[in-house]
Amino acid sequence: xxxxxxxxxxxxxxxxxxxxxxxxxxxxxxxxxxxxxxxxxxxxxxxxxxxxxxxxxxxxxxxxxxxxxxxxxxxxxxxxxxxxxxxxxxxxxxxxxxxxxxxxxxxxxxxxxxx
Numbered sequence: 001x002x003x004x005x006x007x008x009x010x011x012x013x014x015x016x017x018x019x020x021x022x023x024x025x026x027x028x029x030x031x032x033x034x035x036x037x038x039x040x041x042x043x044x045x046x047x048x049x050x051x052x053x054x055x056x057x058x059x060x061x062x063x064x065x066x067x068x069x070x071x072x073x074x075x076x077x078x079x080x081x082x083x084x085x086x087x088x089x090x091x092x093x094x095x096x097x098x099x100x101x102x103x104x105x106x107x108x109x110x111x112x113x114x115x
Contacts, residue, residue, distance in 0.1 A: 005022070008020040010112070014087060014114075023077055031098065033098045035051060045094070085111075089111060090111060
């Protein structure tokens with residue numbers, strides 16, 4: 001089993017920045033990709049950014065150039081640096097991890113971008 005715990009969400013003004021953190025614990029040796037998803041009210045959950053353990057990353061077009069995913073393997077942490085935030089970035093953000101057998105989710109952290 002893998003446990004994921006997010007932190008770092010909050011209220012920020014348009015143009016501001018936040019950094020989300022995801023702490024992974026459990027049998028993480030089987031995880032081959034981790035990422036961040038988000039879900040706004042009335043919308044489907046969507047991929048924001050993903051990182052394979054070889055280092056390859058991918059981003060949603062809407063966040064390219066503004067968001068950066070990174071990983072600290074020694075601490076089993078994954079981060080999402082979010083810059084130049086926009087009101088349309090408002091959502092619950094979820095940490096995600098995938099193994100060959102299963103997919104894991106954190107409980108989510110709310111990000112609200114509003115003036």
